[in-house]
Amino acid sequence: MPTIKDVANLAGLSVATVSRAMNGTGYVSEKAREKIHQAINELNYSPNEVARSLYQKKSKLIGLLLPDISNPFFPLVAKGVEDFLQKKGYQVILGNIQEDNEKANEYLRAFEQNNVAGILSAVENKNRTQSNIPTVVLDRIDQDVEYGVYSDDLQGGELAAEAILKGDPKKVVVIAGPESVTRARDRLLSVEYTLKKAQVPYALVKSTSFLLEDATLTAKQVFLEHPTVDSVIAPSDTHAIAIMQEAYHHGVKIPEQLQVIGYDDIPISKLVVPRLTTIHQPAYQVGYKGAEMLFALINDQFIEQKKIILPVHLEERETVRNGGTPIE
Amino acid sequence: MPTIKDVANLAGLSVATVSRAMNGTGYVSEKAREKIHQAINELNYSPNEVARSLYQKKSKLIGLLLPDISNPFFPLVAKGVEDFLQKKGYQVILGNIQEDNEKANEYLRAFEQNNVAGILSAVENKNRTQSNIPTVVLDRIDQDVEYGVYSDDLQGGELAAEAILKGDPKKVVVIAGPESVTRARDRLLSVEYTLKKAQVPYALVKSTSFLLEDATLTAKQVFLEHPTVDSVIAPSDTHAIAIMQEAYHHGVKIPEQLQVIGYDDIPISKLVVPRLTTIHQPAYQVGYKGAEMLFALINDQFIEQKKIILPVHLEERETVRNGGTPIE
Numbered sequence: 001m002p003t004i005k006d007v008a009n010l011a012g013l014s015v016a017t018v019s020r021a022m023n024g025t026g027y028v029s030e031k032a033r034e035k036i037h038q039a040i041n042e043l044n045y046s047p048n049e050v051a052r053s054l055y056q057k058k059s060k061l062i063g064l065l066l067p068d069i070s071n072p073f074f075p076l077v078a079k080g081v082e083d084f085l086q087k088k089g090y091q092v093i094l095g096n097i098q099e100d101n102e103k104a105n106e107y108l109r110a111f112e113q114n115n116v117a118g119i120l121s122a123v124e125n126k127n128r129t130q131s132n133i134p135t136v137v138l139d140r141i142d143q144d145v146e147y148g149v150y151s152d153d154l155q156g157g158e159l160a161a162e163a164i165l166k167g168d169p170k171k172v173v174v175i176a177g178p179e180s181v182t183r184a185r186d187r188l189l190s191v192e193y194t195l196k197k198a199q200v201p202y203a204l205v206k207s208t209s210f211l212l213e214d215a216t217l218t219a220k221q222v223f224l225e226h227p228t229v230d231s232v233i234a235p236s237d238t239h240a241i242a243i244m245q246e247a248y249h250h251g252v253k254i255p256e257q258l259q260v261i262g263y264d265d266i267p268i269s270k271l272v273v274p275r276l277t278t279i280h281q282p283a284y285q286v287g288y289k290g291a292e293m294l295f296a297l298i299n300d301q302f303i304e305q306k307k308i309i310l311p312v313h314l315e316e317r318e319t320v321r322n323g324g325t326p327i328e
Numbered sequence: 329m330p331t332i333k334d335v336a337n338l339a340g341l342s343v344a345t346v347s348r349a350m351n352g353t354g355y356v357s358e359k360a361r362e363k364i365h366q367a368i369n370e371l372n373y374s375p376n377e378v379a380r381s382l383y384q385k386k387s388k389l390i391g392l393l394l395p396d397i398s399n400p401f402f403p404l405v406a407k408g409v410e411d412f413l414q415k416k417g418y419q420v421i422l423g424n425i426q427e428d429n430e431k432a433n434e435y436l437r438a439f440e441q442n443n444v445a446g447i448l449s450a451v452e453n454k455n456r457t458q459s460n461i462p463t464v465v466l467d468r469i470d471q472d473v474e475y476g477v478y479s480d481d482l483q484g485g486e487l488a489a490e491a492i493l494k495g496d497p498k499k500v501v502v503i504a505g506p507e508s509v510t511r512a513r514d515r516l517l518s519v520e521y522t523l524k525k526a527q528v529p530y531a532l533v534k535s536t537s538f539l540l541e542d543a544t545l546t547a548k549q550v551f552l553e554h555p556t557v558d559s560v561i562a563p564s565d566t567h568a569i570a571i572m573q574e575a576y577h578h579g580v581k582i583p584e585q586l587q588v589i590g591y592d593d594i595p596i597s598k599l600v601v602p603r604l605t606t607i608h609q610p611a612y613q614v615g616y617k618g619a620e621m622l623f624a625l626i627n628d629q630f631i632e633q634k635k636i637i638l639p640v641h642l643e644e645r646e647t648v649r650n651g652g653t654p655i656e
Contacts, residue, residue, distance in 0.1 A: 016344050016348050020344050060441075061421070069406055070404060072596075074403075075397040075398045078424065086431070092421065094392070094421070095419075096407060111419075114389065212599075271566075272569070273572055
């Protein structure tokens with residue numbers, strides 16, 4: 001592969017002159033520029049991405065901030081992101097913060113230092129708007145987000161509550177997602193609204209995170225505090241599967257004695273026994289559409305819709321009584 | 329933040345000269361060097377990572393090649409990689425090839441163009457040795473790998489077969505992992521050796537990949553071809569969970585009528601009902617130790633052990649008869 005030195009030799013100029021011409025950092029005569037241009041063409045010279053990034057002030061790197069890569073929802077988002085960006089010649093720098101906001105700031109600094117062209121963030125972080133790097137928020141949303149792609153939580157909460165209502169619930173427990181996650185709050189709001197409208201009482205159990213370990217603890221708490229529970233609305237499939245596990249230990253039959261609905265539709269939810277009824281979130285599409293929007297943003301293209309809300313739907317499987325058919 | 333221009337102004341030199349000095353691309357007098365040095369100190373100037381990468385010929389980026397990020401095993405590997413590298417100030421560029429070898433080559437080119445300091449590859453790819461970028465292979469292994477971290481497949485295959493043998497098997501089906509994956513072949517070899525030594529006959533069913541969709545098809549095939557199967561040795565937890573699902577549809581009780589053992593110990597295997605007995609692979613450790621080895625390689629440190637084989641162990645849970653206690 002030809003180097004900048006080869007270009008300089010062929011052009012009969014110093015490397016410094018060629019470098020000046022390429023970086024626009026000093027005076028280079030018209031004649032020299034022409035020679036450099038010819039040499040570049042003749043040698044089919046292409047500077048590597050790092051040199052190009054310095055030259056163009058933009059790299060072909062995108063920073064991707066994820067809350068927890070071991071939560072099966074986020075690898076699907078990452079897959080969508082990658083599938084779009086790879087087609088456009090961009091690479092993804094991964095930032096997995098493992099639900100630790102201090103790490104988010106470290107990653108944002110690292111993204112900046114690596115001169116990323118843009119950031120896709122699925123992390124609730126107040127600091128993200130301070131940088132002037134084009135940013136699209138994925139999945140999570142708060143008031144001050146300008147560009148974002150997420151799915152419809154109000155619709156999702158309503159669908160989940162309606163499915164449970166069809167199953168003649170006597171003692172409903174609603175597990176609330178972490179309070180710090182705005183989207184979990186919206187979902188909860190919609191669940192509560194739908195239950196109240198139907199005049200069905202319910203108990204709330206708070207969960208602290210979407211981490212697997214925490215979901216298991218929350219499931220134990222549900223059975224401890226509400227031994228007569230016969231219906232659970234969970235904030236994630238992980239929580240729902242933890243509830244199924246705990247029900248098994250208590251000898252409680254699903255869905256006959258306990259119906260449970262998840263949220264997300266992670267791949268494994270189709271494979272557990274019985275198969276988990278859940279709200280399908282278009283995780284892959286969130287990643288793909290988000291990357292598409294970021295690409296438009298980076299390339300100063302017109303963005304018709306700054307916030308895209310994707311629809312969700314009920315996946316009727318085997319953990320809700322009456323098959324969980326939505327109310328017509 | 330001070331720029332190279334500020335350094336040049338303060339030093340009373342041209343940007344081209346400062347750039348020459350920093351990049352070592354041409355003659356710069358001792359006196360000029362001293363002035364530049366002083367100006368850099370005075371301004372507390374630090375070139376950004378891209379500039380530094382060009383200057384040092386090494387970046388703080390590591391390329392991570394994964395076969396399939398939606399297989400829950402690999403996010404754990406990625407987590408280990410990230411946890412080590414973040415402490416050292418390195419960032420990870422993600423390359424998820426989705427079991428498509430053509431993509432692996434594209435990613436390797438992209439890593440090279442981005443001037444990565446090293447590569448961690450969990451992908452079986454013959455081309456990887458052609459580049460001179462320091463590379464450590466994770467999880468997968470073939471003959472020509474120089475540096476690698478993986479877990480003990482011979483031990484794992486033996487432990488899986490022994491657990492199944494304890495459960496008094498009448499009709500054993502062994503699901504073979506994809507033929508292209510050397511480690512799956514080693515595991516299979518060890519399973520077959522252990523069964524033959526015990527003089528227990530078995531049938532083989534081939535699987536084409538570790539993708540969820542393929543695992544589901546393979547599970548269907550097992551029941552179709554071997555309706556009297558009472559023991560399954562699976563090449564991954566995903567395959568084992570697919571078998572559990574299929575057993576449920578056939579009204580077959582686990583472990584009474586059908587015992588099944590997985591491989592990997594992905595997070596969800598603790599949560600399925602009944603809880604999956606499996607071989608625990610130290611996925612996080614594979615990532616962490618691999619990153620540690622790569623860091624040593626990049627920094628020309630002495631590497632005591634070029635191939636690290638980590639031990640596995642049997643996770644006794646509920647899907648193997650007799651609790652799957654290993655033979656003493």
